[in-house]
Each structure stands twice: as structure tokens, then as C-alpha cells.
Amino acid sequence: MAESSSPSQLPNWLDWTRRLQAIAQIGLTYAQDVYDRERYEQIRELACEIAAQHTGGDAAQILALYAQEEGYMTPKVDVRGVVFNENEEILLVREVSDGLWTLPGGWADVHDTPSRAVEREIWEESGYEARAVKLLAAYDRDTQGHPPLPYSVYKLFFLCEVQGGSAQVSHETSEVAFFGKDAIPPLSLGRVNERQIARFYEHLAQPDLPTDFD
Structure with a gap:
């Protein structure tokens, strides 16, 4: 459901x-x-x-x-990685573009599968090697309370497990850190919002929850 x-x-x-x-x-x-x-x-x-x-x-x-857009018009695809550590803290990165925090992620590339795309984004933006283990949510961005964009976007959120690596910033990110449920920093609302993060904590507490979708 x-x-x-x-x-x-x-x-x-x-x-x-x-x-x-x-x-x-x-x-x-x-x-x-x-x-x-x-x-x-x-x-x-x-x-x-x-x-x-x-x-x-x-x-x-x-x-x-x-x-820049060619061919039959379809929604763009944004992938985001949801990574928790052993203390049930969630991985966030600070965006250089606006100075705010978000789940690591970005646009899916045409040569990637969705899971590879999110794993690549986590590696590039945070320095952690991760493996996608579950699709938590597939949302139409317009239903999620994000600021409007000129085009339609589907947002895919994957639960991912750290396999290695260490915190490293990139040209897109200036900080990498884990945060507790009650200590979430100011978010880059065009990318993720508090309601979504709260929902992913529900998935953490109840691993058998099915994938959310619009």
C-alpha cells in the first residue's frame, strides 16, 4: 500500500x-x-x-x-541514499551550492542502474562505499512539499549499507556527518525534507514496511 x-x-x-x-x-x-x-x-x-x-x-x-531536453518528455530521476550507522544516526552531506544539508544523491545517469546511481552518488559526495539494499520510496516530487522546479521529477530513496571508505568532501559537498533523529540540521528543502527523513526512521524501526510510492 x-x-x-x-x-x-x-x-x-x-x-x-x-x-x-x-x-x-x-x-x-x-x-x-x-x-x-x-x-x-x-x-x-x-x-x-x-x-x-x-x-x-x-x-x-x-x-x-x-x-537541452530532447525526445518524448518524461520525468527526471533523482536518487538519494539513506544510510544509518550503528547508533541509528543518518548520513547527511552539506551542499556547497546552498550551505544546507541533504541525503547524498543527485540525478541518475543514463548508463547507471538506479542502485548503481545511488551508490555512486554516495561515494562521490561522502567518501563512503555503500550498497543499496532496499528501495524505501518512489515519490513524485510535486507531492512532497519541495520548492517547484521547471520540470517533473521522480525521487527514489534507497536504504544503503556502508561497505567501506571514510568521510570525504567533494566539489559538491563541504561537510559529511551522521546526525541523530532529534538533531537534524537545516535541510536543503529542494532535495529532502524533515517529513521524508522522519518516514525513513520509521522504516528503520520497522524493516518489513513496504516501499512507499505515489
Whole structure:
């Protein structure tokens, strides 16, 4: 049974932007007529203007972001490693980009399986060698209370066990540490939130809980 999650708080303008971008991207993938392609380019530009108006961003930069996407539009995949030590403390890394803490993880690469992707991210961001042992949760990011993004994301959280290594920072992380349940530091809310971490502690206490999913 899926764990219930908060309803999507996606603002209308972001929903419209994503839908217009999806129409444009799919159209540009399959359209052969040059005039049709021009129309799809115009739809993409309109989506970027809407996003820029509501975020204060630069439409050209948003267009460059969207232009990187090709093929049929699908959600991006974010993988996160949930690692506990023998004291039931959870592994967190401090992001250089915002100075806040998160579970190690990031975008899955096309040549990785999901489990290899999360193991690689843990190694790169924390210095620990880990093995993925269970998929704890598969969430639609929009249902989880994270700040909105221009695109849709699925978030995969894996329970992982340390196999070796030691705490090491990277170009993306400035600190690596384990924290107790009642001592969680300020979190990078675009990546993970307190409700999710609390849920993973429930999984730790009840190992037979099934995978959560939306």
C-alpha cells in the first residue's frame, strides 16, 4: 500500500509552463514540416516567458535549459541514499551550492542502474562505499512539499549499507556527518525534507514496511 503524501501544490503558472514545454518538446521530436517546427519553437518560447515572469528569471536562460531536453518528455530521476550507522544516526552531506544539508544523491545517469546511481552518488559526495539494499520510496516530487522546479521529477530513496571508505568532501559537498533523529540540521528543502527523513526512521524501526510510492 502506498504511503499517503501531501497533495501537489504546483502553482497554475508552473503547470502551464510544463505542459507547454511538453507539447513543444514532443512536437519538435516528431514534426517534419519546417513550419510546424517553427510553431513548436514559439510554444517553447512562450513557456519560457511565463516561467520568467513568475520567477524573475531570464527567459533566455530558461530557454537554454529547456532546449537541452530532447525526445518524448518524461520525468527526471533523482536518487538519494539513506544510510544509518550503528547508533541509528543518518548520513547527511552539506551542499556547497546552498550551505544546507541533504541525503547524498543527485540525478541518475543514463548508463547507471538506479542502485548503481545511488551508490555512486554516495561515494562521490561522502567518501563512503555503500550498497543499496532496499528501495524505501518512489515519490513524485510535486507531492512532497519541495520548492517547484521547471520540470517533473521522480525521487527514489534507497536504504544503503556502508561497505567501506571514510568521510570525504567533494566539489559538491563541504561537510559529511551522521546526525541523530532529534538533531537534524537545516535541510536543503529542494532535495529532502524533515517529513521524508522522519518516514525513513520509521522504516528503520520497522524493516518489513513496504516501499512507499505515489
